[in-house]
Amino acid sequence: MLAQRTTRVGASPTMQVLLEADRLKRQGVDVVDLGAGEPDFPTPEHIKAAGRAAIDADFTKYTATAGIPELRHAIAARYRADYGVDYAESEVIVCAGGKQALYNVAMALFGAGDEVVTHAPGWPTITDQVRLADAIPVHVRSYPEDGFALKAEPFLAAITPATRGIVINSPCNPTGALMSEDELAMVADEAARRGIWVVLDLCYESLIYDPVPHNLPKVLVDRLRDLAVITGSASKAYSMTGWRCGWALGPKNVIAACTAIQSHSTSNACSISQRAALAALQGAQDCVAEMLAEYRRRRDVICELLTASGRIRCVTPAGGFVLFPDVSDVLSPDGIRTSAELAQALLTDEHVALTAGEAFDAPGFVRISYATSLERLREGAARIERFLDGLARGTRQPRAGS
Numbered sequence: 001m002l003a004q005r006t007t008r009v010g011a012s013p014t015m016q017v018l019l020e021a022d023r024l025k026r027q028g029v030d031v032v033d034l035g036a037g038e039p040d041f042p043t044p045e046h047i048k049a050a051g052r053a054a055i056d057a058d059f060t061k062y063t064a065t066a067g068i069p070e071l072r073h074a075i076a077a078r079y080r081a082d083y084g085v086d087y088a089e090s091e092v093i094v095c096a097g098g099k100q101a102l103y104n105v106a107m108a109l110f111g112a113g114d115e116v117v118t119h120a121p122g123w124p125t126i127t128d129q130v131r132l133a134d135a136i137p138v139h140v141r142s143y144p145e146d147g148f149a150l151k152a153e154p155f156l157a158a159i160t161p162a163t164r165g166i167v168i169n170s171p172c173n174p175t176g177a178l179m180s181e182d183e184l185a186m187v188a189d190e191a192a193r194r195g196i197w198v199v200l201d202l203c204y205e206s207l208i209y210d211p212v213p214h215n216l217p218k219v220l221v222d223r224l225r226d227l228a229v230i231t232g233s234a235s236k237a238y239s240m241t242g243w244r245c246g247w248a249l250g251p252k253n254v255i256a257a258c259t260a261i262q263s264h265s266t267s268n269a270c271s272i273s274q275r276a277a278l279a280a281l282q283g284a285q286d287c288v289a290e291m292l293a294e295y296r297r298r299r300d301v302i303c304e305l306l307t308a309s310g311r312i313r314c315v316t317p318a319g320g321f322v323l324f325p326d327v328s329d330v331l332s333p334d335g336i337r338t339s340a341e342l343a344q345a346l347l348t349d350e351h352v353a354l355t356a357g358e359a360f361d362a363p364g365f366v367r368i369s370y371a372t373s374l375e376r377l378r379e380g381a382a383r384i385e386r387f388l389d390g391l392a393r394g395t396r397q398p399r400a401g402s
């Protein structure tokens with residue numbers, strides 16, 4: 001019999017879409033893959049060169065658990081420059097991705113009986129990590145009518161005497177929405193008053209399209225530095241998902257606890273990746289701006305194509321590279337009943353892979369990644385339109401198994 005905790009979590013549903021699409025692609029099927037949660041760009045050349053140089057210099061051994069000092073220093077320097085917050089090297093840990101950073105933090109801060117408030121729609125890993133820590137996830141909702149903006153009020157209303165933490169992801173996967181500084185300030189003030197941890201996942205912080213105020217680290221540091229943890233990642237900003245390099249910044253005792261936990265799981269982030277991440281953080285940032293400009297072009301094209309017929313409604317994302325359209329108008333009790341069925345039917349009938357909103361605790365929506373070429377996006381939108389036309393005319397011929 002497996003340990004009880006395994007009953008609380010399943011494999012990440014966002015990964016399952018990729019697996020299914022991959023299986024079809026391996027069979028030679030021309031799948032338009034809009035399921036990917038990762039950039040399609042190659043890792044920028046100067047970052048790859050730093051990785052190669054690390055290998056050539058035999059920088060291929062264990063490092064300190066919390067990461068090489070130069071990188072911890074560079075991460076602190078980056079947050080100081082970008083947000084005006086001060087973290088010492090001892091307040092930074094380098095991990096195998098932002099995901100491991102968040103996992104370490106969940107293990108360090110949350111335990112049996114603790115309630116941890118986070119938002120839906122939201123990235124399912126946050127919820128499942130809370131469950132793995134034996135704690136209880138509590139979801140507060142954001143709504144398309146508000147552009148999915150993360151508001152303070154529902155967080156405040158969800159706080160109970162058992163609340164131990166609040167986890168916020170801005171820009172949010174899957175909505176692309178932001179939390180404003182004012183709304184976070186209200187949450188932070190209350191959290192400070194009640195001694196509640198606030199964890200801020202800034203994985204998409206470099207991919208915000210317009211220059212809106214988003215100095216969330218400063219909001220937290222000014223109000224509850226001793227109760228705040230910030231996580232980030234090289235994955236999305238620098239197209240480095242496979243290198244597995246992320247980090248957390250927080251009070252020394254939290255980072256020490258994370259380091260102890262990590263020392264008994266993965267030890268350190270890959271030595272080569274750490275050197276590459278150092279080059280990413282210290283090098284010119286034009287590559288990020290270029291990728292963001294391309295995401296913006298794609299966002300605008302795919303939003304327009306998908307909403308042209310009026311059957312699908314969509315909030316324009318403020319950050320990241322996914323859309324989260326509302327498909328509830330095309331669902332019906334005697335046709336395709338749920339967004340999960342829609343995602344499955346689109347994959348089966350039109351070979352378009354996208355992720356059902358159910359994966360993000362948001363039935364009635366689908367997540368469409370535009371981390372793919374404009375040409376593939378146009379093809380994907382055309383296939384989705386053709387499918388929806390068939391549905392509307394009642395002429396869709398479901399294939400076996402759809």
Ligand SMILES: Cc1ncc(COP(=O)(O)O)c(C=O)c1O
Nearest residue numbers: 097098099123173203233235246
């Ligand atoms: C919201 C969010 N946070 C954190 C991560 C972690 O990414 P990584 O582990 O690649 O740094 C992801 C990855 O998809 C994400 O979507």
